[in-house]
Amino acid sequence: MIMVDEYLAVRVLRGHWPDGLPDDELALTASRHWRLLQALHGGRGGQLSQVLGQLSPAGQDGVRHPHPEVLQVLDPRPLLDDAAIVAARFGGTGLLVAEALVAGLAYGRQLWFGTATNVGRLLAQAANELGIEVHVVGA
């Protein structure tokens, strides 16, 4: 199983498997799923909200409750203690980054992103120190 970000999760949900992404089971951390759900339900009033509001009920359900054969959402509880250790080590790291790092350590020491802008400097530096490979693949 490999860990992906919100971009790769959505691409795979819509049936677009990016070139370079390993042919393996995929998982999203709970905090990244939370961010995706916030974008879906957030109602920030912009064009994004309007367009996401045009998803069919089944399409919304596909994002809210991903089909486990396509994308799994990790249970955060087994990761919390190690995530707290990582957060303490790297000073002020939030759950988003700490959970991703710990999940990356647990699943093949790799993290996969759909765009470089979604990586973040702190995650990149911490991943390097922890020996986690960060991969970015485009559409």
Add this chain to the structure above:
Amino acid sequence: MASPSITPSQVCGKLVDVSTGEELLEDRRRRRRAGDPRLTERDREILGRVVDGDLADEFQAALDAVSAADPLLGGTGDLDDVD
């Protein structure tokens, strides 16, 4: 002393098991790569706009806004604070 015998049916059974297992894995792989079957073509177009089209910048801003609004999620750290 007689050596253990394997009947043709046992051999065939094992071959069938292996073949079935591979087919199941391949089916699962195909389903994984096909995406969520509940999504309509219109849904797939919309999500494509969100992550790879005209809404990609707004999508990234929305993700960043969620983190920024919640210190528990986004944290308060700065690279300068990392030892």
